[in-house]
Amino acid sequence: MGGELNVFAILMVVIVTVFTVGLAILVRRFTRTTADFYLAGRKVGTLANASAISGDYLSAASFLGVAAAVYASGLDGVWYAAGFCGGFIVVVLFIASALRRFGEYTVADFAYGRFGSDRIRLLTVLMVLVTSLFYMAPQMYGAGTTWTVLVGAGIFGLSPYNTGVLVVVAIIMFYVAVGGMKATTLNQIFQFWWLFVAMFLVVMFAFFGSHRFNYPAALEEVTAETHLDVKTMTVAELTAEDPETGLAPIDELREQMSPRGLEDIEAAIEAGDPEASVPVTVPATNKLHELRDMFFNEPGHRYNAFDQFSMVMALVLGTAGLPHILNRYYTNPSGAAARRSTFWVLVFIGLFYIMAPIAGLAGRLIIDDAWRAGTAPANAAYVDGILVRSDAIMPTIAQIIGGEWLMGAVAAGAFAAMFSTTGGLLIASASAVGHDVYEKYVNPDAPELRRVIVGKIAVMFFSLLALAIGIGIPVIGLDQAYPALIAMMVTWAFAFGAGAFVPLLLTGIWWRQTTELGAISGMVVGGGGSLLFIFLNVLKQLGHLGDTGVLAFLGSLTFPTLFTFPAAILTVIIVSKLDGRLPKNVDEIWMRIHGTASERHERDLGLHKVGGMLSSTKDE
Amino acid sequence: MASNAGGNAANAKKASGVQMQHGDHIDTIESVDVVFREQRKLSFTFAAVFFIVTLSIPVMTIWWKAWYATPIWGGFTMNYLVVSLLYYFFLWMLSFTYIKKADKLDANLAHLADEIAAATARETDEVATITTSSALESEGGE
Structure with a gap:
């Protein structure tokens, strides 16, 4: 790696960053209450919220990781895109409108409101934090990887990778702590459209640039030889x-x-x-059809028969278990608006996910051609025309097909993706600690200003934790253990969320007989089981479990959802039946989740209409 | 839905006193249960379609060779074409249809809930009228 400095590209990243920070400062004077800080005053309109949810959702895993997974694993990588998108169907069918009707601020509030116990709220807070950390890790890894390709040099004696992690954490910590959810929402809207356009440009340059990429013909070409x-x-x-x-x-x-x-x-x-x-x-070997050679357009590069199902289940169920996405549903003005937002999210991210695998496939040919011609970017590492780290594909292919300015747009998009998602995660983590713990247990009488300050301190704490995780990933060798690490790590967050939260939400919303003990047991089985399987898989990939024995077998299961989700649901049902102690006010709770009087009243008063996010909430 | 509304509304208030009021609008536990059952039917029907289609893809990926190994358009197999492109059209159509139906259901159920509120108000008026008449008769008797 030659340490090539891409001045123009860096300039574009700086422009996006300055805009992001400037927006946070602009919005600062409109963030006065906790409702403003955590929920943008509950006045986010359908398309704005759809863009913000998309920005929140499309992380480094989507912008860098999906193309990288396709580049490294072919069809098995394409599933990431389809599954990430399909997850929103579960959200719109089962979660979106009920969660908004129930009100409150956070998923932990829902757990408390539904089951009425402190211990379930605290357990939910713990699960929220674990999910957020799982999701933050790949964003940090993406920051380091992109910085390495973009800048190729470090500051203060740090490596380029560590510098990238440090810079991204510092910027996000600043703008989230200053602007809260309003700044985060506005930034997520801007950042989503930036990275959508960046992906669009990469695909258009591939199709209509000098390489004249032809989708079916390119797929045929890469399939001509063994992967x-x-x-x-x-x-x-x-x-x-x-x-x-x-x-x-x-x-x-x-x-x-x-x-x-x-x-x-x-x-x-x-x-x-x-x-x-x-x-x-x-x-490559074929893990699904072991007697067949492995080709790019066939399944089996990463996943055996069990994982083919479990991956699909983890991806489509996991979205409904991501606390930073669920938090966004509370910002909708009504349950119907929450549904409509989700439809537009599906349209926006669906178009994005159709493009990302095209970039991954195009990279397989275009990067190889450039390497053989001696024109491949010097900051990335290659072996015989293939990227050593597939997660560097987006900035690399952008520089080859569009020059430095397209690389700048892509790098800015990558940083935008990290900013928006990590911003949402920090808000979710801060609200879990600041709102669910501090405001409820530590100092319930705290004045508004102090509550907001505690939220900001929580943001800073979790930012530093993200920094430590980002720097720790290459130290333990995780980046060498998986071919497309960013997408892999995000899927762990999905698998954990699918085990810990989705059974809680599904049964809490749709089965009246769910008891608090049943819900807690389900969370422990689903969340704890997911953690165990993921931990075993990491140990297996790092070579600590060998090839035989029970632990080695369990460690070979990449996604645990096919076990953990049904186990958690069954646990909720069995324990609830045995327990039988429903909350005393279960009728009232049921009316809060499924009743419509509140929304009809708000409609009468015109409160369902979208107000301006740039107006401060007076009383909550 | 709407045809049953009057009957449900009349029975609802008699069956339970549990209700929640927001402004002029009232939810009773019985009306909410009607709402819940209808929403559950709608959501679970669409979920069944979603999961059958989604999980049939890995089923075919494992057991149907023509699905995963036979090119049909350049390098596209049916498997690759569906996962990379056609699946999104399925998701868009499914969510669009669901949202339309859910909005319509919401409107119908809101209408039902308003009828319940009106029936409740009428019952309250009748009780008040009877009470007032009884009181006047009592005063006149004295």
Whole structure:
């Protein structure tokens, strides 16, 4: 990596950042109450909220990770896009309008209001924080990766990766703490459209630029040969001869790879350090149809039969378990508006997710061509024409097909995606601690100003936690363990949310007999089970569980949702039946969730109409 | 829905005294249960369609070779075409239809709830009238 400085591209990122921060300062004087800070005064209109939800939702995982997953894994990667979008169907069918009708601020408030106990609220807060941290980790990794490709240099003696994480955290911490949900909402709207246009431009440049990308023909071209993986091997492994054949892995590589692709590998062998590691390309194996070779347009690169189902379930159920997305539903003026917002979200992000796999496929050909022509960007690492880190695909392909200004637009889009999602996560985390814990238990009589200050301190605390996680990812080797780490880590958040929250919400909204003990048991089984499976999978990928035994088998299950979701639902039902202690005011609760008198009254008063977000909420 | 509304409204107030009032509008537990059942029917019907279609894709991905291994347009297999493109049209149509039906249901159910409120108000007036008449008769008797 040559440390190439892309001045024009950096300038575009700076413009987006200045706009983001400026907006936060502008909105600051309209953020006076906790309703303003956490919910933008509940006055966000349908299309504005749809754009904001889309901005909140389209994180680094969508902007960088989906294209990267397709680039690395072909069809199995395309499922990320389809599943991320499909998740909103579950939200609109089961969650959106009921959650808005119930009112309140947060998911923890819902749990408390529905079941009436402090312990379920505190458990929900804990689960919200775990989900948010799962979701923040890939944003931080995306920040470091994009900075590396964009700038290629660090500050204060830090590596480029760590610098990227630090800069993004500092900016987000500032604008969320200053502007709260109103600034976050306005920024999410702006950021969504920026990254939508950036993705659109990449696809248009691929189709109509000098490469004349043709979707079906390109798919046919990459499928003509067996799919290749990038793998890191030590010199000792490369040169270890098989006693039966007398051949070493390097002998096979000399037949498969191009002479230029072999240069770095031969140089490492020549140097003679057996522990030195180098990236190599190896034919991918098919995990689904084991007797077939692995091709780009076929399933099985990442997922076996179990994971094919479990991945779909994790993706389509997980969206309804993301607290920062659910929080946005409280900002709708009515339940019907919440439904309409969701429809427009599906349209916006659906168009985006149709484009992202095109970028991933185009990258497979265009980056390879550029590398062979010697024109590939110097800041990314390659092995025989394939990116070593697939998560760098978006800025890399943008620079190849559109030059520095398109790379700037993409890099700014990537930072916009991280800003918007991490901003939403920080608000969700801050509201969990500031609103659900501080305002309810620590100091219920705190004046409004102090409540807002506590929210801002919580934002700063979680920002620093995000910083530590971002820097820690390469330290433990996680970036080497998965081919498309950003999308993978986000899916863990989905899997955890699907296990911890979705059973709680579905049964809490749609089954009147749900008891507090049943809901808690379901959360523990769903959330705890998800954590256990994810932990085992990480250990397995890092090589700590071996290849045989029960733990190795459980660790090989990439997504736990096919186990954890039904187990959590069953637990809620069985424990609730055995428990039988419904809240004393269950009728009143039921009317809050499914009743419509409040909305009809608001309609009479005109309160359902969208007000201006740039007006301060007077009384809540 | 609307045809049953009067009957439901009349029975609702008699069956339970649990109600919630916002301005001129009232929810009773019985009217809310009607709303809940209708919404549940609508949501779970659409959810069944969604999950059958969505989960049929991995089913075919595992067991139907022509689905995942036979190119039908350039490098597109049916599997790739559906997951990368056609699935979104399904999602858009499903959500659009659901939202239209849910809005219509909301309007019908709001109408039902208003009828319940009107019936409740009439019952209250009747009780008040009877009470007043009884009181006047009592005063006259003395």
